[in-house]
Amino acid sequence: MKIPRDLSGEKLAKLLKKLGYFVSRQKGSHIRLTTQNPSEHHVTIPNHDPLKLGTLHAILSDVASHQQMTKEALMELLFG
Numbered sequence: 001m002k003i004p005r006d007l008s009g010e011k012l013a014k015l016l017k018k019l020g021y022f023v024s025r026q027k028g029s030h031i032r033l034t035t036q037n038p039s040e041h042h043v044t045i046p047n048h049d050p051l052k053l054g055t056l057h058a059i060l061s062d063v064a065s066h067q068q069m070t071k072e073a074l075m076e077l078l079f080g
Contacts, residue, residue, distance in 0.1 A: 001072060001075045001076055001079065001080065003053060003056055003057060003060070003075065004056075004079060005050065005053065006050050007050055007051055007056060008047070008048065008049035008050055008051065009029075009031060009045045009046050009047040009048050009049070009051055010031070010047055010049075012045055012051065012056070012059070013031050013033060013045055015078045015079075016033055016043075016063065016078070018077065018078065019035060019037070019063070019067060019077075020035045020036065020037040021033040021034065021035045021043070021063075022034060022035070024042070026047070029046055029047045029048065030044050030045070030046055030047065031044070031045045031046075031047050032044050032045075033045065035066075038067075038068075039066075041063075041066045043059060043062055043063060045059060060074060060075065
């Protein structure tokens with residue numbers, strides 16, 4: 001599955017709610033998401049439209065690593 005190229009930070013934050021992430025704070029154009037599942041984890045997403053591909057790749061890799069799944073499985077769960 002290919003990474004979507006037109007994804008905004010706000011849309012990604014909404015998609016990550018499927019994994020138990022919630023907005024813990026926002027300062028300026030950056031949204032900080034937190035989850036307690038399976039342990040505490042924070043990820044910061046720039047609220048840009050669209051997100052740069054490298055930024056999106058790094059965020060997805062970080063979340064997949066924390067959730068102990070492959071990036072492809074994460075993308076299928078979020079975008080599939």
